[in-house]
Structure formats: structure tokens, C-alpha cells
Amino acid sequence: MKLNELASTLTIAQITGSGDITITGLQTDSRKVAPGDLFICLPGHTVDGHDYAAQAADQGAAALVVERQLNIDLPQVIVKDSRYAMAVMADAFFGSPSTHMKMIGVTGTNGKTTTTYLIEKMMNDHGVNTGLIGTIQMRYGGRTFPMSGTTPEALELQRSLDDMSANGVQCCVMEVSSHALEQGRVKGTDFRTAIFTNLTQDHLDYHKTMEDYKAAKGLFFSRLGNKFAHQRNQRKYAVLNADDEATEYFAKMTAAEVITYGLAHNADVRASEISITAQGTHFHVDTFLGSTDIQLSMVGKFNVYNALAAITAGLLEGLELESIKKSLESVPGVDGRVESVNEGQPFAVIVDYAHTPDGLENVLKTVKEFAKGRVITVFGCGGDRDRTKRPIMGKLAAKYSDVVMVTSDNPRTENPDLILKDIEAGLLEDSVPQEKYQLIVDRREAIQKAIEMASPDDVVLIAGKGHETYQILGHTKHDFDDRVVAKEAIRGMNK
Numbered sequence: 398m399k400l401n402e403l404a405s406t407l408t409i410a411q412i413t414g415s416g417d418i419t420i421t422g423l424q425t426d427s428r429k430v431a432p433g434d435l436f437i438c439l440p441g442h443t444v445d446g447h448d449y450a451a452q453a454a455d456q457g458a459a460a461l462v463v464e465r466q467l468n469i470d471l472p473q474v475i476v477k478d479s480r481y482a483m484a485v486m487a488d489a490f491f492g493s494p495s496t497h498m499k500m501i502g503v504t505g506t507n508g509k510t511t512t513t514y515l516i517e518k519m520m521n522d523h524g525v526n527t528g529l530i531g532t533i534q535m536r537y538g539g540r541t542f543p544m545s546g547t548t549p550e551a552l553e554l555q556r557s558l559d560d561m562s563a564n565g566v567q568c569c570v571m572e573v574s575s576h577a578l579e580q581g582r583v584k585g586t587d588f589r590t591a592i593f594t595n596l597t598q599d600h601l602d603y604h605k606t607m608e609d610y611k612a613a614k615g616l617f618f619s620r621l622g623n624k625f626a627h628q629r630n631q632r633k634y635a636v637l638n639a640d641d642e643a644t645e646y647f648a649k650m651t652a653a654e655v656i657t658y659g660l661a662h663n664a665d666v667r668a669s670e671i672s673i674t675a676q677g678t679h680f681h682v683d684t685f686l687g688s689t690d691i692q693l694s695m696v697g698k699f700n701v702y703n704a705l706a707a708i709t710a711g712l713l714e715g716l717e718l719e720s721i722k723k724s725l726e727s728v729p730g731v732d733g734r735v736e737s738v739n740e741g742q743p744f745a746v747i748v749d750y751a752h753t754p755d756g757l758e759n760v761l762k763t764v765k766e767f768a769k770g771r772v773i774t775v776f777g778c779g780g781d782r783d784r785t786k787r788p789i790m791g792k793l794a795a796k797y798s799d800v801v802m803v804t805s806d807n808p809r810t811e812n813p814d815l816i817l818k819d820i821e822a823g824l825l826e827d828s829v830p831q832e833k834y835q836l837i838v839d840r841r842e843a844i845q846k847a848i849e850m851a852s853p854d855d856v857v858l859i860a861g862k863g864h865e866t867y868q869i870l871g872h873t874k875h876d877f878d879d880r881v882v883a884k885e886a887i888r889g890m891n892k
């Protein structure tokens with residue numbers, strides 16, 4: 398594509414140098430620039446992409462997108478906002494791939510990954526070639542790709558959607574994080590359905606207040622559905638959790654058709670008669686297209702909500718309720734979400750990704766429902782992330798557990814001991830007795846001790862890292878998998 402043509406997609410842009418050159422790719426990271434690329438300089442949170450334009454030029458960049466003219470001998474497109482320009486140009490360069498498939502997005506503090514997995518399963522079972530993008534991985538057409546975060550940057554996203562489209566993908570279900578909404582990573586992506594799971598405390602390091610966090614999530618719904626489609630299969634939908642306070646706010650700001658789910662009597666898709674055992678979760682569901690009973694292998698009342706969100710999305714895509722039921726019932730579980738570790742030990746070991754106060758409380762409530770013995774919880778809080786959730790999570794862990802092992806969970810650039818102290822502040826505030834908890838900075842040691850102290854019928858819950866296969870210390874990722882470490886500890890115990 399010619400630079401002139403790409404630049405013409407922007408309203409306010411000035412080109413210096415020749416616009417009559419061919420752009421073969423777009424890139425925002427100087428380290429990855431290939432000859433012929435257009436290098437887009439993004440002012441970041443840590444460094445400024447403009448400072449890497451010279452490196453991009455050395456690597457063969459054909460032109461630059463900048464917010465201020467640089468002293469570099471390359472054609473430059475000067476724009477007001479390079480992030481916005483990136484989103485527009487990426488959409489143009491890849492031919493608006495999101496309009497070639499059904500886009501279903503899921504936002505909310507917890508439950509995004511789980512809900513997207515459920516939707517992916519039911520759509521694929523129904524014969525709709527479906528791609529998935531989220532925290533654990535991106536996958537489509539039988540291939541999987543690692544992810545460095547939950548929601549890719551606009552450029553990466555459009556590139557991926559283009560490849561999906563080229564590989565016959567008809568529907569893409571993706572997680573949309575609040576960071577992504579705030580940074581405009583999904584600007585230009587044409588969603589058909591936007592799902593909201595729930596809003597509880599997290600990410601206050603980034604969003605500062607719950608109001609700001611809610612407003613960031615709101616961007617997903619305010620950008621949806623301003624043009625009504627009279628054919629139902631073209632309509633935009635906001636699928637909202639009827640039991641969450643933030644729903645009223647999101648419902649007001651969207652022009653899309655609002656469909657609700659939950660336990661509330663007025664929800665459009667409503668669950669009742671919920672019963673949970675260690676083997677799974679049963680519930681009855683009434684929808685605008687019939688009723689049925691569903692038996693999930695996944696445990697936890699929160700998974701009823703994830704299933705309801707998925708059922709709603711499935712019905713809106715024209716799936717039969719019975720086909721949805723069959724798919725949901727065949728999902729064994731999601732990687733690292735309430736995942737059992739079994740090495741023949743006489744107690745339960747569960748690995749879960751709960752890393753927010755609400756997530757931890759939910760999983761602990763679930764565990765308590767079927768634990769016959771004590772609950773021993775191993776958990777920590779991420780470094781360079783919301784500090785205010787640490788004492789709250791400490792209190793919740795102590796409230797629902799008999800023993801708490803406070804340990805490290807990706808300390809990143811923070812001092813791990815100080816993170817543990819932040820968690821302990823909550824325990825001290827609640828006068829939790831010293832013998833009920835231990836601070837063990839080494840996660841392997843914490844897991845080993847928890848497993849060594851477990852008696853028959855106890856449950857050891859290892860929370861926070863779920864599917865993760867690393868521990869981030871400083872800027873380095875070290876191999877670490879809670880499931881592998883727990884298995885080793887159990888085998889060690891039997892020797």
C-alpha cells in the first residue's frame with residue numbers, strides 16, 4: 398500500500414518527503430522493524446517510541462508516523478495522536494478484518510477467559526469456525542500462539558484478525574481488558590456483541606479509582622451500536638450481568654440492544670436451582686428462547702454466571718439451547734481455573750487464577766462448600782500492580798481458610814518481602830493469630846509446606862497464577878508452574 402493512500406485515511410495529517418512509496422508492513426517496536434515498514438512512534442508509559450525512530454531507520458523503515466517532526470531523513474506523517482492514527486491505519490492496511498467476521502468481546506474484572514472459552518467451544522461445536530484471543534493464548538485453525546498480555550495492541554490485533562480471516566475464521570471471541578479500552582487497542586474493531594461479566598476491585602494502580610475503572614469499561618459499551626440494523630443478524634448487543642451494580646451505567650450509555658443475564662428475577666437469561674458439589678455445578682436456566690437444565694463439570698457459583706453470559710451470546714448467534722447445553726456440559730474446565738492436581742494424595746489440591754479480592758473470595762467460598770477438612774490457602778499478590786488489594790486479599794484469605802501461606806506472585810520490580818508485608822497488614826488489622834499464617838517469600842517452599850501439612854480431607858488452594866508457567870522477578874521470567882511444583886511436592890511427600 399502506498400504511504401499517501403494510508404495517510405489519506407487520517408483527517409489531520411501532514412506528510413513530509415515523498416508519499417509515493419510502498420509500505421509493506423506496519424510496526425511500533427523498533428526492534429522488530431523490517432525493510433519497507435512504516436514505523437509508528439508511540440509515546441509510551443515508560444519510554445517514548447520517538448526515541449527509537451533512528452534505530453527503526455537503521456533497520457530499514459521506509460517512513461515514520463510521528464507526533465512531532467524528527468530530524469531523520471525519511472518521509473514522515475505528522476499526526477496529532479499516533480495511537481489513534483495507528484488504529485485507523487491498521488484497520489485500513491489489513492482491510493477492516495473485523496467486519497469480515499462476527500466479533501464477540503468480553504470485558505469485566507473476572508471471568509473473561511472462562512466465558513470466552515465457553516463461547517469458543519459452543520460456536521466451534523456448531524460448525525462456526527471460531528478464533529479466540531485472550532490471557533492464556535490466541536488460537537484458530539488448529540494453531541495456538543502465545544500472548545504477552547490479555548488484549549493485543551491495535552496493530553497486532555488487526556494483523557491477527559486479518560490472518561484469522563484469511564484462514565476462514567467466521568467468528569472471533571476475545572477478551573477486552575480495561576487497559577485495552579483506555580489505550581484504544583480495540584478502536585476500529587467492529588464488535589457485534591459486547592459482554593460484561595462483573596466489576597470489582599483490581600488495577601487501581603492504573604485506573605486510580607473505581608469510578609475511572611468503571612468508565613474505562615464503559616468505553617466498550619458507549620462505542621457500540623449507534624447505527625441500528627433492522628435485520629436481527631446485523632444487530633449490536635450489549636450482554637450485561639443483571640446482578641452487578643455497574644450494569645445500569647453501561648445500559649444507559651449504549652445504543653446497542655441490552656440483553657441481561659443473572660439470577661435476578663427480571664434477567665432475560667436467568668439461572669435458578671443452583672447446586673454445587675466437588676464434581677460440578679447444576680442449574681436450571683430460563684431464556685427468551687426456552688428453558689433447560691445444565692450440568693457443568695466446572696465448580697463454583699461464579700461459573701454459572703460465566704455460563705449464562707456464554708448461553709446468551711450463543712442464543713444471539715442463532716444457536717439452539719439444546720446444542721448450547723451439550724457444548725457446555727462437555728467442557729472439562731479451563732486451564733488453571735479451579736484445576737485439580739491429582740497424584741493419588743488423600744487430600745485435594747486446587748490451582749486457581751484468582752488474583753483479585755472478589756476472585757479469591759469466590760473461589761474460597763466454593764472450596765469451603767465442599768471441603769470436609771481444613772482449607773490451606775497459598776497465595777500472593779503481583780508486584781507493580783494495585784497495592785490496595787493486598788491487605789484486602791489477606792483478610793479474605795484468613796476469613797475463609799484455616800491456614801494461610803502468604804507468598805510471592807510475580808513480584809516484578811518490587812521487593813518481594815514488602816509485598817508480603819502489605820498483605821500481612823490486612824491480617825494484623827483483623828488480629829489474625831500468628832499461628833494461622835506464615836510469610837514464605839519462596840513460592841516453591843510455600844507450596845511444599847502447605848502440602849506437607851495437609852491431612853486427609855483437607856483442601857490446599859494455590860491461588861493467583863493458574864495457567865502461568867513463570868514467576869517474574871525483576872524483568873525476568875523464571876520457569877514456574879504451580880501444578881508442576883505441587884505434583885513434585887506430593888511425590889516428595891510419599892517418599
Ligand SMILES: CC(=O)N[C@H]1[C@@H](OP(=O)(O)OP(=O)(O)OC[C@H]2O[C@@H](n3ccc(=O)[nH]c3=O)[C@H](O)[C@@H]2O)O[C@H](CO)[C@@H](O)[C@@H]1O[C@H](C)C(=O)N[C@@H](C)C(=O)N[C@H](CCC(=O)O)C(=O)O
Nearest residue numbers: 425426427439441442443444446449546547548550574576
Ligand atoms: C501499562 C500498559 O498497558 N503498558 C503497555 C504499553 O507499554 P508502554 O506504554 O509502557 O510502552 P513503552 O514500553 O513505554 O514503549 C513505547 C513505545 O516504544 C516502543 N519501543 C520501546 C523500546 C524499544 O527498544 N523500541 C521501541 O520501539 C514500544 O514498542 C512502544 O511502541 O504498550 C506496550 C506495547 O503494546 C504493552 O506491552 C504494555 O503492556 C505492559 C507490558 C503491561 O504490563 N500491561 C498490562 C498492565 C496490561 O495491559 N494488562 C491487560 C490485562 C489486565 C487484566 O487483567 O484485565 C492486558 O490487556 O494485557
Ligand SMILES: Nc1ncnc2c1ncn2[C@@H]1O[C@H](COP(=O)(O)OP(=O)(O)OP(=O)(O)O)[C@@H](O)[C@H]1O
Nearest residue numbers: 506507508509510511532699734749750751756760
Ligand atoms: N464470573 C466470575 N466472577 C467472579 N470470579 C470469577 C468469575 N469467573 C472466574 N472467577 C475467578 O477469577 C479467576 C480468573 O478467571 P478468568 O481467568 O476467567 O478471569 P479473567 O477476567 O480472564 O482474568 P484476567 O483479567 O486476569 O484475564 C478464576 O480463577 C476464578 O477464581
Ligand SMILES: N[C@H](CCC[C@H](N)C(=O)O)C(=O)O
Nearest residue numbers: 752778779782806807861862
Ligand atoms: N492480567 C493480570 C494478571 C494477574 C495475575 C497475577 N499472577 C499477577 O501477576 O499479578 C495482570 O496483569 O494484572
Ligand SMILES: [Mg+2]
Nearest residue numbers: 509510532572
Ligand atoms: Mg483473562
